[in-house]
Amino acid sequence: MSKVLIIGAGGVGNVVAKKCAQLPQVFEEIVLASRTKAKCDKIASEIDRPIQTARVDADDAKQTAALIQKHKPQLVINVALPYQDLPIMDACLATKTHYLDTANYEPPTAAKFEYKWQWAYQDRYAQTGIMALLGSGFDPGVTNVFCAYALKHYYDRIDTIDIVDCNAGDHGHPFATNFNPEINIREITQKGKYWEDGRWIEIEPMSISRDIDYPEVGPRASYLLYHEELESLVKHIPGLKRIRFWMTFGQEYLTHLRVLQNVGMTRIDPVEYEGHKIIPLQFLKAVLPDPGSLGINYKGKTSIGCIFDGVKDGRPKQMMIYNVCDHAECFKEVGAQAVSYTTGVPAMIGAKMIVEGKWKGRGVFNMEQFDPDPFMEDLNRYGLPWKILDGKTIEN
Numbered sequence: 367m368s369k370v371l372i373i374g375a376g377g378v379g380n381v382v383a384k385k386c387a388q389l390p391q392v393f394e395e396i397v398l399a400s401r402t403k404a405k406c407d408k409i410a411s412e413i414d415r416p417i418q419t420a421r422v423d424a425d426d427a428k429q430t431a432a433l434i435q436k437h438k439p440q441l442v443i444n445v446a447l448p449y450q451d452l453p454i455m456d457a458c459l460a461t462k463t464h465y466l467d468t469a470n471y472e473p474p475t476a477a478k479f480e481y482k483w484q485w486a487y488q489d490r491y492a493q494t495g496i497m498a499l500l501g502s503g504f505d506p507g508v509t510n511v512f513c514a515y516a517l518k519h520y521y522d523r524i525d526t527i528d529i530v531d532c533n534a535g536d537h538g539h540p541f542a543t544n545f546n547p548e549i550n551i552r553e554i555t556q557k558g559k560y561w562e563d564g565r566w567i568e569i570e571p572m573s574i575s576r577d578i579d580y581p582e583v584g585p586r587a588s589y590l591l592y593h594e595e596l597e598s599l600v601k602h603i604p605g606l607k608r609i610r611f612w613m614t615f616g617q618e619y620l621t622h623l624r625v626l627q628n629v630g631m632t633r634i635d636p637v638e639y640e641g642h643k644i645i646p647l648q649f650l651k652a653v654l655p656d657p658g659s660l661g662i663n664y665k666g667k668t669s670i671g672c673i674f675d676g677v678k679d680g681r682p683k684q685m686m687i688y689n690v691c692d693h694a695e696c697f698k699e700v701g702a703q704a705v706s707y708t709t710g711v712p713a714m715i716g717a718k719m720i721v722e723g724k725w726k727g728r729g730v731f732n733m734e735q736f737d738p739d740p741f742m743e744d745l746n747r748y749g750l751p752w753k754i755l756d757g758k759t760i761e762n
Contacts, residue, residue: 368392368393368394368395368440368441368721369393369394369395369396369397369437369438369439369440370386370393370395370396370397370439370440370441370442370443370717370721371397371399371433371434371437371439371441371442371443372386372396372397372398372399372443372445373399373400373422373424373430373442373443373444373445373446373450373454374400374424374444374445374446374447375398375399375400375402375405375406375409376405376445376656376706377656377702377703377705377706377710378445378468378503378706378709378710378713379398379400379405379409379445379446379710380409380700380701380702380706380710381700381702381706381707381709381710381711381713381714382443382445382710382713382714382717383396383398383409383410383413383417384409384412384413384700384701385700385710385711385714385748385749386443386714386717387413387414387415387417388748389714389718390415392718392721392722393717393718393721395417395418395439396417396418397417397418397419397420397437397439398410398417398418398419398420399419399420399421399422399433400421400422400446401421401422401423401424402421403419403420403421406419406420406421407419412701418437420433420437424444424446424447424450424453424454425449425450425453426453427453427454427456427457427460428457430453430454430457431456431457431460431461433457434457434458434461434463435461439463440463440464440720440721441463441464441465441466441717441720441721442454442457442458442463442464442465442466443466443467443713443717444465444466444467444468445467445468445709445710445713448469448470448471448472449471449472449473449474451467451469451470451471451483451484452471452483452484454467455484455487455498458496458498459487459490459491459494459496462494462495462496463496464496464497464498464499464720465491465496465497465498465499466498466499466502466713466716466717466720467498467499467500467501467502468501468502468503468506468507468709468712468713469501469503469506469594470484470500470501470506470594471483471484472552474634475634475635476634478556479553479556479592479593479594479597480594480597481500481594481597481598481732484498484500484730485730487730488729488730489729491728491729491730492728492729493728494728495728496728497720497726497727497728497729497730497731498729498730498731499716499719499720499725499731499733500598500730500731500732500733501594501595501598501732501733502712502713502715502716502717502733503708503709503712503713504670504689504708504709504712504750505529505531505593505595505611505670506593506594506595506598506732506733507595507709507712507713507716507733508670508689508708508712508745508750508752509529509595509670509671509672510595510598510599510732510733510734511733511734511738511741511742511745512671512672512687512738512752513527513599513603513672513674513734514733514734514735514736514737514738515687515738515739515742516672516674516685516687517603518737518738518739520674520678520683520685521674521676521677521678521683522676522677522678522679523604523605523676523677524603524605524606524674524675524676525605525606525607525608525675525676525677526606526607526608526609526674526675526676527599527603527606527608527609527610527672527673527674528609528610528611528612528672528673528760529593529595529596529609529610529611529612529671529672530578530580530588530612530613530669530670530671530672530673530760531611531612531613531614531668531670532578532580532583532586532588532613532614532668532669532670533614533666533668533704533705534580534583534584534586534614534666534667534668534669535664535665535666535667535668535693535703535704536664536665536666537655537663537664537693537703541619541622541623541654551623551626551632551647551650552634552647553591553593554571554572554589554591554613554615554623555571555623555627555632556571556592557569557570557571557592558570558571558572558573558574558589558590558591558592559592559596560590560592560596560608560609560610560611561596561600561606561608561609561610562607562608563607563608569590572589572591572615572620573590574589574590575587575588575589575590576588576612576760578612578614578760579762580614580669580688581669581671581686581688581690581753581755581758582667582669582690583667583669583690586614587614587615587617588612588613588614589612589613589614589615590610590611590612591611591612591613592611593611595611595732596609596610596611598732598734599734601732602732602734602735603734626650630646631646631647631649631650632646632647632650633645633646633647634646634647662697664693664694664697664703664704665693665694666692666693667690667691667692667693667704668689668690668691668693668704668705668708669688669689669690670688670689670691670708671686671687671688671689671752672686672687672688673685673686673758673759673760674686674687675759684756684757684758684759685754685755685756685757685758686754686755686758687752687753687754688752688753688755689708689745689750689751689752689753690753691704691707691708691750692704699749707749708750711745711748711749711750712745712750714748715741715744715745715748716733716741718744719736719740719741719744724737724740725737725740725741
């Protein structure tokens with residue numbers, strides 16, 4: 367019997383719970399927990415099979431461990447905040463329970479992507495006989511699996527990878543973020559970084575851009591950011607000469623963001639306000655639209671994938687593996703917009719790989735370390751079909 371505990375009841379948690387519930391033969395029991403139990407209860411009421419709900423403060427490792435001990439799941443699916451990765455990993459370690467997340471740990475006081483804190487659990491997880499699967503979302507997650515699949519089936523050597531992420535949808539709001547506003551804004555206001563010729567090159571935030579032609583969407587202005595999967599792919603894709611990450615932003619979004627930065631609303635250090643310490647970015651999060659509420663009016667598509675350049679059988683080879691996802695279709699299926707859907711479905715599939723024993727090991731793993739084939743098959747089966755575009759380069 368397989369039982370999973372999902373921690374987090376935001377937009378992604380909603381998708382994970384509903385997609386897991388669609389597979390009772392795999393996920394026989396589901397527990398959904400969050401700091402706000404009412405959010406879990408609302409999601410549970412929209413699922414046509416019974417799931418259990420609970421309240422948990424995921425910042426508290428002991429409280430989380432007690433919840434795990436009570437329900438005894440085979441796996442904890444962490445779709446809470448990145449700040450909470452380490453306490454949840456500690457709780458899994460204490461209870462000898464497998465762990466999965468969709469985004470790497472970030473310290474609350476510094477906006478940065480780095481796996482060192484989670485990779486440091488390698489020996490303890492291995493000695494305990496459990497596994498942690500890191501970054502089982504879309505990017506990171508599916509993009510990592512695309513890279514492993516390309517290397518396994520299409521390349522003898524991959525020289526360059528460009529991960530490209532386009533959201534061409536329209537939610538109707540003047541300014542809103544597609545996932546947790548605090549995490550989203552921290553991500554794009556930190557310095558950019560990419561790997562080339564054996565070293566990391568750092569750039570000022572959003573200082574490099576280019577038009578990229580996205581399949582089924584068309585050309586969009588794209589900005590070079592740093593993203594966590596770059597760190598693990600550099601480690602696990604042999605001989606890689608360059609890897610970059612690009613994301614699209616509309617001019618209206620960038621204008622709003624620039625104003626918010628200029629007036630100090632994106633700060634993550636505390637300020638004094640009427641005798642209280644507040645974090646401006648956390649206050650901003652409270653007044654912006656909830657990403658989980660955007661789906662009802664969302665139109666358009668996302669187009670996300672990996673563009674490869676390398677060698678096969680002694681000849682140069684270029685190609686792209688990508689997925690296109692429709693916001694309205696996602697809302698019709700699970701009541702969520704495509705950004706939540708493209709993160710939640712891979713979390714469910716990663717969990718499925720673990721509970722079915724298709725991906726197994728002792729220690730801490732990134733997605734590209736496992737056989738990509740069963741995961742790629744399930745992407746086609748459960749809502750994120752992928753395509754291959756031969757000859758595609760970052761230039762065309």
